[in-house]
Amino acid sequence: MNIHEISYVIVNRNVKSAVFVYKHYNVNTEMPIKLKDLFIICESIEKIIQWCISIGLILDLTGEVCKKCSHGHFGLRKDSSFSNDIFYWKCSNKKCSKKVSIRNGSWFQGHNLSLEKILFITYFWIYKIDQEFVKHELSICNQTIVDWYNYCREVCIEILKIDSEKIGGDSVIVEIDESKFGKRKYHKGRQVEGQWVFGGIERDSKKSFFATVENRTKETLLKLIKDNIKPGTTIISDCWKAYNCLGSEGFEHLKVNHSVNCVDPETGAHTNTIESTWRALKKSLPKYGTVKSLYDTYFSQYCVRKKYIIGSEDPFIAFITLIKKVYNPEKQKQTLITTENITISEPQPATKKPRVLHEIKNTLNSSLDDFQA
Numbered sequence: 001m002n003i004h005e006i007s008y009v010i011v012n013r014n015v016k017s018a019v020f021v022y023k024h025y026n027v028n029t030e031m032p033i034k035l036k037d038l039f040i041i042c043e044s045i046e047k048i049i050q051w052c053i054s055i056g057l058i059l060d061l062t063g064e065v066c067k068k069c070s071h072g073h074f075g076l077r078k079d080s081s082f083s084n085d086i087f088y089w090k091c092s093n094k095k096c097s098k099k100v101s102i103r104n105g106s107w108f109q110g111h112n113l114s115l116e117k118i119l120f121i122t123y124f125w126i127y128k129i130d131q132e133f134v135k136h137e138l139s140i141c142n143q144t145i146v147d148w149y150n151y152c153r154e155v156c157i158e159i160l161k162i163d164s165e166k167i168g169g170d171s172v173i174v175e176i177d178e179s180k181f182g183k184r185k186y187h188k189g190r191q192v193e194g195q196w197v198f199g200g201i202e203r204d205s206k207k208s209f210f211a212t213v214e215n216r217t218k219e220t221l222l223k224l225i226k227d228n229i230k231p232g233t234t235i236i237s238d239c240w241k242a243y244n245c246l247g248s249e250g251f252e253h254l255k256v257n258h259s260v261n262c263v264d265p266e267t268g269a270h271t272n273t274i275e276s277t278w279r280a281l282k283k284s285l286p287k288y289g290t291v292k293s294l295y296d297t298y299f300s301q302y303c304v305r306k307k308y309i310i311g312s313e314d315p316f317i318a319f320i321t322l323i324k325k326v327y328n329p330e331k332q333k334q335t336l337i338t339t340e341n342i343t344i345s346e347p348q349p350a351t352k353k354p355r356v357l358h359e360i361k362n363t364l365n366s367s368l369d370d371f372q373a
């Protein structure tokens, strides 16, 4: 069966409520997915839905018993008046008629942007395609592309939280340091205040964490150190006074006095690893328009690309796997089926507010394989 031979089963002799038999409808793509493959996937809404179901991005409710009425079964129905998606899940029991949006519980939920455009944006984000180009190609407004690129970075933050672990341990060396980001001088001597960032990195494994901080006091930094580094770790830092307490807080502490030398002649201590990491991180930030409050999302983007995406067999699928860890439609299956009320997800305009994070947590935690500048 080719893509133009879509089968519909006419239910109740009503063409509008036809059940779409998507199972006959194969979308085969080779790995890794190229842009031409994405165009094939997006040739029709039927193909998009089929493909999204096949990779678990959209929930498959086919044949699931409706728990609202206990004897109807869900099937995919077509009704172009329903929403832009045209298709939705509907209980087969005429008296029940429970409807569920195909977007529920998924990466697509709560937005009125078409599935096609969301897939393309996600693909373009993976390959770091310039926002101006994406805006032009998809005919979307500036706010939409800014929002969606932010949503992609928020997935990174959530993934680092899910996979977070303390770094260090007995006789493991962790270098810590603070660095100021985003300090830029303009003409007429105007100076923009930068953002202090604190971080630590395991010298051998390159496992690391980064956090924006409002100040560099002992209280602020010690809390982050205790939250992110295991007791017994050998911590190497510069001579910033806030670190003086580390020796009495359960850590081995070595200091490098940078005003004298880069490597302590007696202990051999140095902080070259964290310093090259700062250079790499600063290089990874957008040149212009970096919003201070989004620094954490850029750091997590950097960490997630390094850890999960670069070098994977298919970067697009690798990121979709991460998306499904955060927006897992399977988890919501029972809720969707049993909810008493009709759960049609009304399309919502993209919000400026992050969807996942009501508050962006500062601390990021990651294991990096290659973190050198």
Ligand SMILES: [Zn+2]
Residues within 6 Å of the ligand: 066, 067, 068, 069, 070, 071, 072, 073, 091, 092, 093, 096, 097, 098
């Ligand atoms: Zn029902």
